[in-house]
Amino acid sequence: MHQIRPYQGLEINGFILGEKLHQGGFATIWDVTHALYRTPMVMKVPTILDGYDGPTIVGFEVEQMIMPRLTGPHVPRVMGEGDFSQMAYIVTERIPGPSLLSLFKTAPRPLSEVIEVSARMAAALHDLHRQHVIHLDLKPDNFLQRPTGEMVLIDFGLSRHDRLPDLLAEEFTIPMGTYPYIAPEQYLRQRGDLRSDLFALGAMIYELATGVMPFGQPEKLAGVKKRLWRDPKPPRSLRPEIPEWLQEIILRALEVDPARRYQSAAQMVFDLQHPLQVRLTDRAHKMTQDSAMVVFKRWRAMRKIKGFAAPKTTASQIDRAPILMAAVDLSPDMEPLAAQLLRSVQRMLVIQPDARVACVNVIKTAILGIDQPVDDEGNNRHIMRLVALKAWAEGIELNDDRLTYSVLEGSDAATAIIDYAEANRVDHIMMGARGSSSTRRFLGSVSAKVVAEAPCSVTVIRLRETGAA
Amino acid sequence: MRLALLTDIHANREAFEAVLADMANRAVDRIMILGDLVGYGPDPGWCVDKVMEMVAAGAQCVRGNHDRAIGIADGALNPSARRVIDWTVNRLTAPQKLFLSELPMTIAEDDMLFVHASANDPSDWIYVTSESSAMPSFRVCDARLIFCGHVHRPALYSCDLTGRVMHHPIAPGLPTPLIKSRRWLSVIGSVGQPRDGSHLAAYAILDRVTNELTFRRVGYDSTTTARKSREAGLPEALAQRLMKGI
Numbered sequence A: 001m002h003q004i005r006p007y008q009g010l011e012i013n014g015f016i017l018g019e020k021l022h023q024g025g026f027a028t029i030w031d032v033t034h035a036l037y038r039t040p041m042v043m044k045v046p047t048i049l050d051g052y053d054g055p056t057i058v059g060f061e062v063e064q065m066i067m068p069r070l071t072g073p074h075v076p077r078v079m080g081e082g083d084f085s086q087m088a089y090i091v092t093e094r095i096p097g098p099s100l101l102s103l104f105k106t107a108p109r110p111l112s113e114v115i116e117v118s119a120r121m122a123a124a125l126h127d128l129h130r131q132h133v134i135h136l137d138l139k140p141d142n143f144l145q146r147p148t149g150e151m152v153l154i155d156f157g158l159s160r161h162d163r164l165p166d167l168l169a170e171e172f173t174i175p176m177g178t179y180p181y182i183a184p185e186q187y188l189r190q191r192g193d194l195r196s197d198l199f200a201l202g203a204m205i206y207e208l209a210t211g212v213m214p215f216g217q218p219e220k221l222a223g224v225k226k227r228l229w230r231d232p233k234p235p236r237s238l239r240p241e242i243p244e245w246l247q248e249i250i251l252r253a254l255e256v257d258p259a260r261r262y263q264s265a266a267q268m269v270f271d272l273q274h275p276l277q278v279r280l281t282d283r284a285h286k287m288t289q290d291s292a293m294v295v296f297k298r299w300r301a302m303r304k305i306k307g308f309a310a311p312k313t314t315a316s317q318i319d320r321a322p323i324l325m326a327a328v329d330l331s332p333d334m335e336p337l338a339a340q341l342l343r344s345v346q347r348m349l350v351i352q353p354d355a356r357v358a359c360v361n362v363i364k365t366a367i368l369g370i371d372q373p374v375d376d377e378g379n380n381r382h383i384m385r386l387v388a389l390k391a392w393a394e395g396i397e398l399n400d401d402r403l404t405y406s407v408l409e410g411s412d413a414a415t416a417i418i419d420y421a422e423a424n425r426v427d428h429i430m431m432g433a434r435g436s437s438s439t440r441r442f443l444g445s446v447s448a449k450v451v452a453e454a455p456c457s458v459t460v461i462r463l464r465e466t467g468a469a
Numbered sequence B: 001m002r003l004a005l006l007t008d009i010h011a012n013r014e015a016f017e018a019v020l021a022d023m024a025n026r027a028v029d030r031i032m033i034l035g036d037l038v039g040y041g042p043d044p045g046w047c048v049d050k051v052m053e054m055v056a057a058g059a060q061c062v063r064g065n066h067d068r069a070i071g072i073a074d075g076a077l078n079p080s081a082r083r084v085i086d087w088t089v090n091r092l093t094a095p096q097k098l099f100l101s102e103l104p105m106t107i108a109e110d111d112m113l114f115v116h117a118s119a120n121d122p123s124d125w126i127y128v129t130s131e132s133s134a135m136p137s138f139r140v141c142d143a144r145l146i147f148c149g150h151v152h153r154p155a156l157y158s159c160d161l162t163g164r165v166m167h168h169p170i171a172p173g174l175p176t177p178l179i180k181s182r183r184w185l186s187v188i189g190s191v192g193q194p195r196d197g198s199h200l201a202a203y204a205i206l207d208r209v210t211n212e213l214t215f216r217r218v219g220y221d222s223t224t225t226a227r228k229s230r231e232a233g234l235p236e237a238l239a240q241r242l243m244k245g246i
Helices: A054-069 A111-130 A195-210 A221-228 A244-253 A265-273 A292-302 A314-320 A332-351 A381-395 A413-423 A438-443 A446-453 B013-024 B044-056 B065-069 B079-089 B094-101 B131-140 B222-231 B236-244
Strands: A015-023 A027-034 A037-046 A078-082 A089-093 A143-145 A151-153 A323-327 A356-364 A403-410 A428-432 A457-461 B002-006 B030-033 B106-109 B112-115 B145-148 B155-159 B165-168 B183-187 B201-207 B212-218
Touching: A015 A037, A037 A054, A037 A078, A054 A078, A054 A089, A111 A151, A111 A195, A111 A244, A111 A265, A111 A314, A195 A244, A195 A265, A244 A265, A265 A323, A265 A356, A323 A332, A323 A413, A332 A381, A332 A428, A332 A457, A356 A381, A356 A413, A381 A403, A403 A413, A413 A428, A413 A446, A428 A446, A446 A457, B002 B013, B013 B044, B013 B201, B013 B212, B013 B222, B030 B044, B044 B094, B065 B079, B065 B094, B079 B236, B131 B145, B131 B155, B131 B165, B131 B183, B222 B236
Parallel strands: A323 A356, A323 A428, A356 A403, A428 A457, B002 B030, B112 B145, B145 B183
Antiparallel strands: A015 A027, A027 A037, A037 A089, A078 A089, A143 A151, B002 B201, B106 B112, B155 B165, B155 B183, B201 B212
């Protein structure tokens, strides 16, 4: 295998190498130009040692398989690739600016920034998961930022696409990943669970908020295994002004058993965007690490564990854990319809047990003029609606942390529902429709507009009119 | 250039027609048939005629063990297969038999090799069913892409730069990149007698430009084929097999 080594000025398949931008352990990154493309581009060339260099080659093969199949703003666009016959490379668009590593070096960061950056990282991750790919090597170095704000994930050398051959499955006898961030199940050599990425994300948010890595920087593998039983110091014990809800999010993402973490990155984004709705558990209040006794018990349970219950495919995992939005009309004459909607939501949860449900009600505001926040008796309308919404949702059997309530305001109910669904990555809207009266036909119904314009699936519930043909 | 790969048609007209109809909508420029046009199924004459017509129009075809068994005593076939071959012989015309007898054992083109069974000894009709039985095929030739049939269960193997062979699960319908740093052996599933638990007819499409292989499955009227098989007096187990894909 005679490989051309890259150098400034080299021309290969029309790409001309410019300055070397980065020299990493496994690859070099070059600025490149091409007569036909005007976009700024970079070329990644794996550093192949003399003889056979298994891990580097396979990692590069994995990237070559996965990257051209990804689309959207959260991944770099692939412009060209070359195989090992001359020189292996991948050319992508160049995302200007440094990776998040420079930001992490200045951690702890102001909390508003921590929350903002975390939500954007999680949003990028969810986009990747939706495309059947688990990253499995998340760390600050692997996040870039577009000038428009979107986070861009890079370096897919350890990734897993659930519908492509997994070339890495048998490649290594030791776990792969970056030790400060990898999930316990990755230590156990499981590479099929998107929740591993959520663990790594939790470790990153922890670091960004406290300036400390939750599990230190183990140099040896034995140091990684410890996270199966030893819990990290609660973030609030290191930085008391971290709100309880943020600690709840971080420690939930860092749960040892994937089943106790968030079930999708979208669900994590939801919590980061709705702090007041985060249900606080013992995780939120904790100020010290678990006692020696608790840790000992966990050690006994975990030291010989072979693996955690793993999902079949990334796609099935995403499908099991959607965000459902129940848009309820709470007006008195709509009670039978609201009850029917509730039963439909309950049935949906039978087949999607990991779903999270956002219960939403819209207060219609006047298009012109000023609305009074209180009614004639002086009650706050918003709070009254919230109480009624919670009463409606009483029959939904779901851990409270996956049930949220929002009262929206808007002059147009359909637009309010659609905007909410868009902003919160809702996968499925369920709502009722009133009967088909002639006025409705003229004015247009809320449900018809939602069905036509929502960015996701919509199920419309309608009561069968008694006595109708 | 998009190349359709069909194999193990086994005299199943309904499955063959369904695959051809599916191909018609998928911008296929060339067709390669990996043998076993006859045997097991009730429509040998029609299927051979169709392949002869396709070959005249530019398709290519290699020979399978059932094609070879026509007109010779082959002790290697199992008794029920032998029974059907004896039944088949009387239903083929002289030109059809001549066509089958003149099929080549292998076709090599560019970096590709096409063969019915294992490439290491094509006329020994070895089943490629595991990493260890796939390895000899990679050793005996330098083709980067090897395509075979014979097994009736689609499968994909790769051979990396060190010569290690890996089996990969396949995802029907999704293009799989056959990356150039590896060599690949694809076992194409059977058109006319699938045995992987699905009764759907199997074939594959190789895109030479994107270098991607897509395994496809197509529904067909297996009830009719099973009925014809029974009416022809062929073994009942063969009719059952078509309905269940076993």
